[in-house]
Amino acid sequence: MTFDSPPVKFKPYTRQTISQAPQWQHLPESLREAVQVVSRVMPFRTNQYVMDELIDWGKVPDDPIYRLTFPHQDMLSPADYSKLRDLVLVKKDEAAIEETVRGIRLAMNPHPAGQMTHNVPFMNGQPVSGLQHKYKETVLFFPSAGQTCHAYCTFCFRWPQFVGMDDLKFDARESSELVAYLKLHPEVTDVLITGGDPLIMNTRSLAGYIEPLLAPELSHIQNIRIGTKSVAYWPQRYVSDKDSDDLLRLFEKVVASGKNLAIMGHYNHPAELRTEIAQRAVKRIVSTGATLRMQAPLIRHINEDPNGWVELWTTGVRLGAIPYYMFVERDTGPSHYFELPLAKAYEIFQSAYQQVSGLARTVRGPSMSAFPGKVVIDGIVTIAGEKVFALQFLQARNPDWVRRPFYARFDPTATWLHDLVPAFGEKKFFFETDEDTRHKTVHIMSRHAGRRVPESTVEIPAVTAEA
Numbered sequence: 216m217t218f219d220s221p222p223v224k225f226k227p228y229t230r231q232t233i234s235q236a237p238q239w240q241h242l243p244e245s246l247r248e249a250v251q252v253v254s255r256v257m258p259f260r261t262n263q264y265v266m267d268e269l270i271d272w273g274k275v276p277d278d279p280i281y282r283l284t285f286p287h288q289d290m291l292s293p294a295d296y297s298k299l300r301d302l303v304l305v306k307k308d309e310a311a312i313e314e315t316v317r318g319i320r321l322a323m324n325p326h327p328a329g330q331m332t333h334n335v336p337f338m339n340g341q342p343v344s345g346l347q348h349k350y351k352e353t354v355l356f357f358p359s360a361g362q363t364c365h366a367y368c369t370f371c372f373r374w375p376q377f378v379g380m381d382d383l384k385f386d387a388r389e390s391s392e393l394v395a396y397l398k399l400h401p402e403v404t405d406v407l408i409t410g411g412d413p414l415i416m417n418t419r420s421l422a423g424y425i426e427p428l429l430a431p432e433l434s435h436i437q438n439i440r441i442g443t444k445s446v447a448y449w450p451q452r453y454v455s456d457k458d459s460d461d462l463l464r465l466f467e468k469v470v471a472s473g474k475n476l477a478i479m480g481h482y483n484h485p486a487e488l489r490t491e492i493a494q495r496a497v498k499r500i501v502s503t504g505a506t507l508r509m510q511a512p513l514i515r516h517i518n519e520d521p522n523g524w525v526e527l528w529t530t531g532v533r534l535g536a537i538p539y540y541m542f543v544e545r546d547t548g549p550s551h552y553f554e555l556p557l558a559k560a561y562e563i564f565q566s567a568y569q570q571v572s573g574l575a576r577t578v579r580g581p582s583m584s585a586f587p588g589k590v591v592i593d594g595i596v597t598i599a600g601e602k603v604f605a606l607q608f609l610q611a612r613n614p615d616w617v618r619r620p621f622y623a624r625f626d627p628t629a630t631w632l633h634d635l636v637p638a639f640g641e642k643k644f645f646f647e648t649d650e651d652t653r654h655k656t657v658h659i660m661s662r663h664a665g666r667r668v669p670e671s672t673v674e675i676p677a678v679t680a681e682a
């Protein structure tokens with residue numbers, strides 16, 4: 216689409232409507248079947264713009280945006296796939312499908328890094344719904360109207376928000392509790408409005424959540440961040456939607472209030488920033504005085520090529536965006552399908568980082584958003600004859616941990632923090648309690664026995680750390 220083309224109307228596709236998409240009829244039957252079966256567990260949501268402009272249908276199924284958008288057979292174990300396939304396509308037994316799907320989902324570590332158990336704040340002795348407060352200065356806010364997304368990425372660590380598992384979901388209907396909570400917490404400087412995707416909301420609804428944050432009593436709130444995929448999957452939101460100009464005026468109002476407005480754009484692949492409208496969206500956002508940061512997980516099958524990251528970051532910088540994070544894929548959902556060894560992640564990051572200008576080296580990574588905090592892999596080095604990962608916290612539950620270097624024994628197969636053990640004969644990392652060490656011992660023993668035990672579902676048996 217060129218900028219002079221008439222505005223395109225948003226047309227979403229889900230499992231129920233995908234057969235209406237012109238491209239669907241040309242997909243091989245085996246791929247269509249896999250989408251129909253696996254999407255019972257991991258629903259997808261896409262739109263006509265992604266289908267027409269971002270997916271290269273000549274390269275399907277290996278096209279990265281196709282892999283990002285649609286579920287695949289390999290995301291389930293062969294046993295789960297075959298059982299579900301039989302229920303969906305042969306027996307068509309909805310009750311049995313529902314039960315099977317729930318079992319599969321619960322085994323996929325639906326809330327990694329203590330999201331449901333450790334990050335929920337309390338006010339007057341009651342949990343505050345729709346908030347998370349993990350790091351001292353930052354509160355996450357989940358407005359209920361923003362709990363759907365422009366994509367349902369199959370690797371998303373927030374996937375319970377989309378699948379109708381209400382008991383696993385957190386959201387807030389209005390911002391009054393958020394405001395009351397913030398008034399009690401002058402140490403909080405940042406509010407991250409997230410989801411899902413808050414920019415799925417129309418401007419009026421979004422303003423209803425944002426404007427109360429501009430009140431004088433909340434002068435300690437300096438930064439309002441909005442996490443969004445819209446910049447990549449529906450850039451029309453900033454250019455040609457009927458309220459896109461109103462949205463930009465809202466951004467200007469936040470900036471004029473003296474606060475920093477940071478749009479945290481989720482870009483996975485350079486293709487998402489190649490279209491004219493995506494580039495125009497970046498320019499329109501930064502023209503309001505808001506900043507736009509680029510972040511994404513590193514995902515097998517999607518963005519393993521360092522040159523892709525180079526293109527993404529350099530294009531972003533040229534347009535006025537700021538490269539921010541390369542994350543390590545989280546231990547949730549079909550992580551076996553997407554994950555890469557930490558050593559490989561480091562190699563990809565380093566290779567991309569070495570090729571970009573200093574202006575793009577604002578990016579940090581590869582970083583794990585793990586239970587104790589955001590841990591970045593700084594390097595792979597040999598110290599005193601031992602090959603180790605050099606690590607540090609960029610952000611931590613305990614601020615004293617931030618930027619304290621620590622070392623883990625090099626493990627070429629490790630894919631997450633809980634796979635790592637301390638280097639130099641240490642018994643535990645400086646931030647670990649004895650209980651953490653017991654969790655990890657169980658996890659590592661299970662891993663070596665070929666069984667994956669997710670972070671938040673490990674049961675601590677009555678054994679010692681040495682067991």
Ligand code: SF4
Binds near residue numbers: 444
């Ligand atoms: S865009 Fe972000 S929040 Fe939305 S589904 Fe993808 S990873 Fe999840």
